[in-house]
Amino acid sequence: MSFMINRRSFLKTASASLALSVVGTQAAELIQQKTWRVGLIGTGWYGKSDLFRLIQVAPVEVVSLCDVDRNLLKEAGEMVSQRQKSKKVPRLYTDYRQMLAERDLDLVLIGTPDHWHALQTIAALEAGAHVYVQKPISVDVLEGEAMLAAARKHRRVVQVGTQRKSTPHLVEAKKNIVDAGLLGKVSHIEICCYYHMRANGNPPVQPVPDHLDYEMWTGPAPLRPYDGLPHVRWWRTFMEYGNGIVGDMCIHMLDTVRWMLGLGWPRRISSAGGIYVQKEGKSNITDTQTAVFEYPELTIVWQHRTWGDPPDPDYPWAMFLYGDRGTLKASVTRYDFIPRDKNTKPIRKDCLYEREQFPEDVTEKGIELHAAPATRRHMLDWLAAITEGRRPVADIEEGHISTASCILANIAMQLGRPVSYDPQKRVVIGDAAATKLLRRAYRKPWKHPEV
Structure with a gap:
């Protein structure tokens, strides 16, 4: 028990130190002032990896998960319950439209295959959420134009998973x-x-x-x-x-x-x-x-x-x-x-x-160790952009x-x-x-x- 308490304390300190170095004191404090309600669409390899990096750097409650593969979905729910502070299993959905209809999410992460990015991003924006969408953002050029227009119309921050930045x-x-x-x-x-x-x-x-x-x-x-x-x-x-x-x-x-x-x-x-x-x-x-x-x-x-x-x-x-x-x-x-x-x-x-x-x-399992530090910083920049009312480094x-x-x-x-x-x-x-x-x-x- 003592080991677990010390470990949690260490991780909290590491997260706070990282946030201060990446986004500065004011943004780091603003990020910490609320519990961000999060949903993930696409619970495969990189969807979970992105979500776990977010859990590492911000106070979040993963409210809902969505995937068309019920085996993947169940496994992801159990993994998230072990990672997040509340230890709760998120609500599980097989249709992203039902998940977004709840309109109870601050943040939506999209880790589905490319052909789904446009429709799911726009639907999440319409539901009032800020979005982190994996690259590439679309499979055709006009999808991308529609996504950009939706982000600006709904005044939401969209960070793209081009974490090289x-x-x-x-x-x-x-x-x-x-x-x-x-x-x-x-x-x-x-x-x-x-x-x-x-x-x-x-x-x-x-x-x-x-x-x-x-x-x-x-x-x-x-x-x-x-x-x-x-x-x-x-x-x-x-x-x-x-x-x-x-x-x-x-x-x-x-x-x-x-x-x-x-x-x-x-x-x-x-x-x-x-x-x-x-x-x-x-x-x-x-x-x-x-x-x-x-x-x-x-x-x-x-x-x-x-x-x-x-x-x-x-x-x-x-x-x-x-x-x-x-x-x-x-x-x-x-x-x-x-x-x-x-x-x-x-x-x-x-x-x-x-x-x-x-x-x-x-x-x-399956983590890209070299990319994890970049993704953590990418998540922090996204949250800082939301709290500061600015564009993120990998804007839509x-x-x-x-x-x-x-x-x-x-x-x-x-x-x-x-x-x-x-x-x-x-x-x-x-x-x-x-x-x-x-x-x-x-x-x-x-x-x-x-x-």
């Missing part, structure tokens, strides 16, 4: 390398992912298990024949539910370099790629793709391959900022600044781990620009020509065929959100 060593790299001018003029950036992460099996069609509402899981997306639990990362290998590896991994790196350099919409986007090597399975996302995002006197080039080896084994998922005075290599686990002046010392920094401050991280508008740019890269690849998007008119300039692709068809009875 809250990653300590990357925040430091921005301040001490980029903002300090050590790179000089940056006119070329390469971003990449060479992980072998493309699921490509041939599982047989099979009966839907009783514990899964597959109709509701599919929602507005096309209804594929059921060939196994889709939410165990199998869904990411199909364009029906997302935008491939560009939509999943490029958005992180594009968003990060945009933040580091203060960039908005690209003026032109082109892309080429396809399934060049891994042709044997059901997957319909590219295994090889290049995209170019053009800015004035700057190009950002994305490359992914799900086969072969990375050109730099230390940086398989990374960004390379090339300036006339030096180069910055950066990833989720480290950065290296390499100056051109031989008299200037290189700078190296590894990512921060917080195992001692938050020892429960070490035993949590920035998430929309990064998401839509990646979607536009796929459109450019599909059409075989560059595209230029006008966010005011919400059209691809001079390209009616590309403009039609800004909006996906929804499966009935689901209706595409309107701006």
Whole structure:
């Protein structure tokens, strides 16, 4: 008993210390002044991970959980009861609309597959909640426009799960390398992912298990024949539910370099790629793709391959900022600044781990230990933005620009020509065929959100 009391005291101290260092005394105190009522939609791997990081840094009561898989849902309820102070099992729902109809939530976290993000975010905003939505925010460009409009209409804070902006060593790299001018003029950036992460099996069609509402899981997306639990990362290998590896991994790196350099919409986007090597399975996302995002006197080039080896084994998922005075290599686990002046010392920094401050991280199943500190800071920034009436570091508008740019890269690849998007008119300039692709068809009875 004494051990448990001391442990709780230690965790409270660690959380308070972190909040003070990240958002300052006033915001930290404001965050602590209330018990935030929380709901989570999508109780799989990353949904729970986000929720547990929030529990670590703020006084919350997890009121409700929602998932179409009743086994996952029950397990999540039990896990949350062990984590939260009240020890209560949250109310459990299989339909997010019923959960949101209670209108009793301050915060809603959305950890569902990409094809659900738009409808669930907008519904949560309409129910009066502030939202933390995983990236990418949408599967088509006009969904993102509708989400942005809803956030502004309802005056709610939406933080996007592009937590690289809250990653300590990357925040430091921005301040001490980029903002300090050590790179000089940056006119070329390469971003990449060479992980072998493309699921490509041939599982047989099979009966839907009783514990899964597959109709509701599919929602507005096309209804594929059921060939196994889709939410165990199998869904990411199909364009029906997302935008491939560009939509999943490029958005992180594009968003990060945009933040580091203060960039908005690209003026032109082109892309080429396809399934060049891994042709044997059901997957319909590219295994090889290049995209170019053009800015004035700057190009950002994305490359992914799900086969072969990375050109730099230390940086398989990374960004390379090339300036006339030096180069910055950066990833989720480290950065290296390499100056051109031989008299200037290189700078190296590894990512921060917080195992001692938050020892429960070490035993949590499936946790990304390197990302946990970033997610905690991302949650604190979100809550501080709510209490201070400001935009968060990963505001919905920035998430929309990064998401839509990646979607536009796929459109450019599909059409075989560059595209230029006008966010005011919400059209691809001079390209009616590309403009039609800004909006996906929804499966009935689901209706595409309107701006």
